[in-house]
Every structure is written in structure tokens, then in C-alpha cells.
Amino acid sequence: MTGNSVQSDRFDVLVVGGGMIGSALALGLARQGWSTALVDGMPAAELLSPVETAGQVDDFEPRVSAISLASQQLLEALGAWRHVQGGRHCAYRGMTVWDAEGTGRIHFDAAELHTDALGTIVENRSIVRALYTELANSDVALFDAVQVRGWKPETGIELEDGRTLGATLVVGADGGQSRLRQWAGLATREWDYNQQAIVCTVRTRQPHQYTAWQCFSTTGPLAFLPLLNEAGDAHFCSIVWSQDTVEARRLMALDAETFRAELERAIEQQLGPIETVSRRFAFPLRQRHAKDYVTAGLALVGDAAHTIHPLAGQGANLGYGDVAALLDELGRARRLVLSPADQAVLGRYQRRRKGENLSMMAAMEGFKQLFARDELPFRWLRNTGMRWLDNLAPLKNRVAAEAMGIKR
DSSP states (O other), X not given: XXXXXXXXXXXXXXXXXXXXXXXXXXXXXXXXXXXXXXXXXXXXXXXXXXXXXXXXXXXXXXXXXXXXXXHHHHHHHTTOHHHHHTSSOEEEOEEEEEETTSSOEEEEEGGGGXXXXXXXXXXXXXXXXXXXXXXXXXXXXXXXXXOEEEEETTTEEEXXXXXXXXXXXXXXXXXXXXXXXXXXXXXXXXXXXXXXXXXXXXXXXXOOTTEEEEEEETTEEEEEEEEXXXXXXXXXXXXXXXXXXXXXXXXXXXXXXXXXXXXXXXTTTBTBOEXXXXXXXXXEEEEEEESOSEETTEEEOGGGTEEOXXXXXXXXXXXXXXXXXXXXXXXXXXXXXXXXXXXXXXXHHXXXXXXXXXXXHHHHHHHXXXXXXXXXXXHXXXXXXXXXXXXXXXXXXXXXXXXXXXXX
């Protein structure tokens, strides 16, 4: 164990999983006054260490998140956003989406929403580092570099080194393959998209214009998300290219130059020639949703409760929505001197989040299916709809505001 000294092996709340979601929740709980522990398999020193970079494509982490205004406000309240701002990040002011198979195009502009940015692209490791910087000065008991071997409601969390940690409430923030969810017997509804997401970083001839670019094709969407290096160079983008599995495997097998040429063609040279491409990574896409987020003594947040297609970049924001709701409910429980595992408290958390998460998942599935169809009626529908929405500013801005978490 590193970090803060532990006075007891029993806590009010124990969070399993110290990624972007779990570390934020643990920090917020400790600020509310709950005795809180965080367990994670990664060494904290590694998560806190700065990354030596020269500001080139291979220096950027391939995993990035489009942080909405609502998620930013949560991170600001936790004190972590100032650390994010002190490192590499890129606030984007515009978003352009178009159909590669037609003429439909839509553009969102922060100025139309009377805000400075639509969101901020941040490398995931930068968010984790910011949160761990705050955790180091908190009352959270951190158990790092150790795996969880089991959980039983009556005994608690068993660590691989033989220790057992008790808690009134255990929160699973341990990702899409959540072992806590499995140990608790919480069933999921899930299906394979039969797609893979290819991620990497590119440098383009033209600057990205602080705009997120997304092109839809029948085999999957391609997103260019704007990045800045330490010198403020606006020629870098993080790409997420979701393709049917067979096509993704073909693209991953290409040599670097051939892949660069195919990527340049797929984005229709929107930012001119692509000059450099980093190492590529690919991961399978699967939608998953827990039928229940809570059971006796346990709650799920983030990917442990739901995973979503990355086409709209909402995965992290849905997770932070879980964090905000659970913090709100547990803060209320503390004021009313209720147990953090009170079933009414956890039930309210589930009701608040389940509908919103399912709505977003259904919307993303609808978009995916609409753009996957090449028949003329579907092509007409999506292109006509995009042009119509682009010309209807109030509705278009309402859609953007909802995605940003802005209440109107």
C-alpha cells in the first residue's frame, strides 16, 4: 500500500478500480467525509510519473476522451481539472460530421451555444494523473499495485496478498470485464458489434482548426479528434476508426505508408495530406449493460455498468454522470445519517442513471444502424436529416447542449 496511512481495514466505502472513474469517485467520497479506500492493480508512482515527450505522434497516448462541460465541472469540483489544464489538452470549438456515402453534413459551433468550447480532448493518462495528484493529498486509503482476488458481502474484498478489506459499500469501477459484477451475479444484456476500433495519433499538413471531425461510412465511423502538443502545435489529431472486424484486420495488417494513404482517403483529405502516423492499436467493440447497477452492499459505475460504441465519444462522460449521481445520493445519505449501502439510496442512484444511460446507448445504436445501411431510402433519410438539422439552429444547438451536459 502507498499513499495515506490506513487506520483500519474496514471502511464506509471501498472503490475497486482506480481509473478515470473510480479515482474520481473515491476522491469525492472522501471529501464528503466517508472513510474511503481505493484498490487498483497499477502502482500509484507509475500513474503519477510525468511522461517525457518531444511532442511527436508517438508521444501521445492513443486512448483519449472527449470531456464534456458537465464532466469538466465535476473534475473542477474535485480539484483535478487545474492539473489537466497544466498539461496537454485541447478544447475544441467546432464539430463537423458528414456522410461519406452522400451529401449530408452538419456543423456544431460553440459560439452558437454562447460557450467557449464544445468539450476538451484529453489523454486518459493525464486525467488519471490529475486525479491521483489530488488523491495523494486526500484521506483516501490507497491500496495500489495489488489485485482483488474475491468479494463476499459478509467478509469483504480479498486481496491477492491475503489481506481482507471490509466495507459497508463496495463500488465496482473495474471496467467492462468487471469481476465484481460477475461475483455479485449481476446479469448483463450485451452483444458484439462485430467491429474493431483502430486508434492512433496523426500529424496533418493543415491545422485541425480546433474542430472534431467525424465521417460516417457503411463500414463504420472515422473520427479525427484535435490535439495540441506542449508547443501548442495544432497539427495533431487522435483518430478512432471503427470498422467491421474483417475490414479492421485488413487495415491493421497494412504497412505504415499504405495505411496512411487509406486513412487520408477515408477522411477525404479534410485536413490535407497526413504526414505521420503513430503505432496503431485495435480493440473489439461490444455493447454491454448491466440489468441492475446495485445489489446488497454493492454498486457499479462506469464501464462496469455499461459500455457503449465510441462513435459519439460519450463513454467517459456517462461514467462521470454515474459518479456525479452517486456522489449526490451518498452526500444526501450522509446528511441524513443513513448507511451508504441503504437500499433506498442505491435505488435512487440506479433510477437516476439507468434511464439516461439506456437512452444514450439506444441513440448510438440507432445512429450506427442508420449509417450502416446503404439502401437508397436510408441514404436519403440520413442525408436529408443532417441537412435539415444543420439548418435548424435551435434544435441543432439543443442536441449539442444535451451532449455537453448543458441544462437549458
